[in-house]
Structures are given as C-alpha cells and as structure tokens.
Amino acid sequence: MGPSTLDRFLARDRLIVILSLLSAVAVSVAYILAGGGTGMSSLGMSMDTGPAGALIAGTPDMVSPVVWTPGYAVVIFVMWWLMMVAMMVPSASPVVLLYGALQRDQGAWPALEFLLGYLAVWAGFGVAATLIQGALSAGGLVSAMYMNLATTYLAAAVLIGAGLYQLSPLKAVCLDHCRSPVEALTRHRRTGHAAAFRMGLVHGGYCLGCCWTLMALLFVGGVMNIWWIVGIAVYVAIEKLAPGGRRVAKVTAIILIVGGLVLLAGSLSTGA
Template sequence: MRTAYLTGLASPNAVLSTLIITTVLAWALVLSIHWTSHAGGEFTDEVALWILMTIGMMAPSAIPMVKTFHRLSTDLDQSSKQSTPTIVFGVAYLIVWGGYAVVAAFLQDTMRTLMIIDDQMKFAVPAISGIFLICAGLFQWSGAKHACLSKCRSPLGFLIGYYEPGLAGAFQVGVRHALFCIGCCWLLMLLVWSGGMMNLVWMALLTTLVVAEKTMPKGLWVARAAGIAFTVLGVAQISLGADDTAYYFDLMSSICGWSA
C-alpha cells in the first residue's frame, strides 16, 4: 500500500494537479488581497502580493518543464524517492522567483515613495509607462529574449543539456531554469505597473501572454506580436497622455476577449 501511495504521488497527473492547485490558490489569495486591503499598504504586504502574483503568473507556464523533469528524474535517478527530486526542483524554481518578487516589491515601494507609482500601483506619469512599454516591446524581439525563451519552450532540450541527478542536482536545475525564465519574463512582469497591479484584466492578459509564448507552437511569434503591440501602446501613451490612456488599455482587453 505504501508503494502504491508513493507511486500515486509521483505520477504525472499528481504533479500536474499540484501545479494547478498551487496556481489557483495563489490567484485566490491575490484576489483576496485586492478585495480586503488597499494598494498602498506596508512593504510586507507588497512583498506578499508580488510573491503570490509571481507564482500565479509563472507556475502555469512551468507545467511542461516540471512534468518533463519529473519523467526524466523518475527514469534516471534511482537514488531518491520518485517524487522528491521534482519537489526540490519546484522549490528551487520558486525560491529564485521569490527573490525576484522581493526585489520588484522593493522597487515598487521606492517608486511609490517617490510618487512615480500611484495608489493603484500604476505609473503616475503616462510617459514613464510608455517608455516601459516600448522597452518591453523592443526586448520581445531581442536575442536575449529569444535565447531565454528557447530554453523555456524546449523542456527536453533544456534538461538534456543541464540535468543533474540527485537532490542537489534537482535544486541546481531548478535554479538554472528559473534564471532562464527570469531572463525571458522579467520585463513582462514589471509591466503590471503600466496597466496597474490592481487591474486584474491587465494581469490576466500578461499571464496569458507568458503561458502562450512558452507553450504555443508559434510561441516565438506570439512574443514578437506582443512586442509590436506593446511598442504601439507605449507610443500612444507618450503621445496622447493620461486622458486617452485608459481607452487603449480597455481596447487591448476587448481585443483579447475580456471586459474590465
């Protein structure tokens, strides 16, 4: 019975279910924070929100990599219980992203103190938001983006090059994968300040983009198309200013099938 239980824990379906549950819980807590507290809270609140948001946005896109790692480690690593290396891999991945979230929260708190970001955790000056959007748009076409995205889009290819057996190896591979993911998505994550972190439609749009560019067959071109859209939106924000900015965010949301 114990063997059957451990086998169940180690099954691909169990790994997938764990990731889905983690994502749902993260978003549920994000929604709870949005509904029960104000945006301009304590620094610890900002850190918690950034960590939860990071898990909610990045965990879905990591599903193919985690499932592939699980299969590979189950087949090749007989030194540990079947599920343990996968858990260590996931923990390492989240620790690195957690560090990113803390840095982002610190930047946010600093910019809020300097009144660069308003109480909705959105850039107070449209020109700054526009510059961010243009930079993100150009980055989507860059060699660095392509190099990092290619690692995220090819789980087996990544693991063939970087897999290490044992728990220490699993931790190392998890850290390395997280670093490639940060290299791919660090600027996309910061775009929450352009639409506003309290704008759940904008956050959902960014999450969908992260998942699509990592998992869809034409994900690279999804990333590049998004780059064009960000650039156009950034130019519009700089040119038109605050009065017409909200219209363009609503328009992008409508194009993607959402309503605010």
C-alpha cells in the same frame, strides 16, 4: 516489484506533483483575489479601472507618497511573489512534470524540489519588484489607490522598453530554453546534493530572463489589476507553449512599441 505495482507508484508520485502544482496556483489566486494582504479589493479595483487600467483609461485616481513600514514591505513582497506563482506556474508545469518523469525512480521529491528552486527565482524577482515599487511610491510616482505608474511618460517608457526587449537576443535565448525543455534539461543537467533544486534555479533563471519585462507591464495596468494579471499569464503560456510562440513574441514587440509611442505622443500633446 511487479509492473502493475510500479505503475501504481509512478501514478501516485505524478498525482502528488500535480496536486502540489494545482494547490500552489489555487492558494496564490485566492490570495490575490482577496486583495494580496493590502486591505484593498483587487476585483473592485479591476472593475473600477477596466481592462485598460486607471492611467490609460483616465480613471480618477489618488497619487501620493506612501509611507512604507517594514511590515508593509513584507505584505507587498508576498503579494508580488504569490502573483508570480499564480501567473508562472501554469506555463511551467509541463517542465516540472517532465523533470519528475525523468527522475521517476526517485519518487515525487525531485519534481517538488525542482519546483521549489523555480519559485525561489521568482521570490528574488518579488524582492526586486518590491524595492522598485517602494522607491517609486516614495517619489509619488505610483498610484496609492490602483498601484499603477502615475505618469504616462513612465508608462510609455515601460511599454517601449518591454517591446524592444522582446526583440533582443537575450529574450530569444531564454524563450528557446523555455520552449525546448527536453534539450534544456539535458544540457543543464545537475548531479549531487540538491541537484533538482539547482535545476529549478536554472530553469527559473531562463524563465525570468524571458518574462521579466512582461511582468513589469503590471506597473502600467496596475499591480493588482486582474485584467492585466490574467492577460499576461495567458500570453506567457502562449509564448512558451503554442507552436507559433516565437512569432507571437515578435508581433507583441511591435504592439508594445507602437502602444508606447502612441501613449507618449498623447502625453506630449496634452502635457500630462
């Protein structure tokens, strides 16, 4: 195979991976904008509550226990998983493409298998988020209308907890992994059957360790609040890809902690 023919094959494989990444994000975004299978309009809810979310903005709300059927639990899981795909794949795409380049002699499949492993980790997060939302809903602690926490005490705890985690050693280790993909892929190299899938699991695990508390913030602003979804997705990309991402993480920690304390103080003063 001549150099020009090889270049065409490599370009084709890269195009397949890029189109797969774009398709995954596009389908996920469209699904969330359509309401995530819940029968509610995410755009409508976001416009009603604004960037602050229903709880913080004081938007009139409906909070009541929700009866969860197995079918409804599946709907919520799919919503969470595809929301994670829409939010996390854009910032993970450079690593997927890098892994594909390192395995370019095997075609497009290693990169796609790596992506499947990465998405499997976030499917696991989707299961956990669904179980937590179900438990909170059963206790009347989550809004049935806007899917946000029903009390400012809980919201403040999530904000403060997320801020403290931003300063933790585990966060630092996971963020360093995500920001240095070449070193990470070399250090955690896997061989043998399903090696690419297992590499995707490893990278996804570090990514989850880096971002899970940021995703928990959706319970504060509203699980399907487009303002918060886009804001967190953009922030994650900045934290992972921008030159000053490490410093941004520390500044964000202070903002989250102060925001949580202000919200808590307001709750104590009003007795809400």
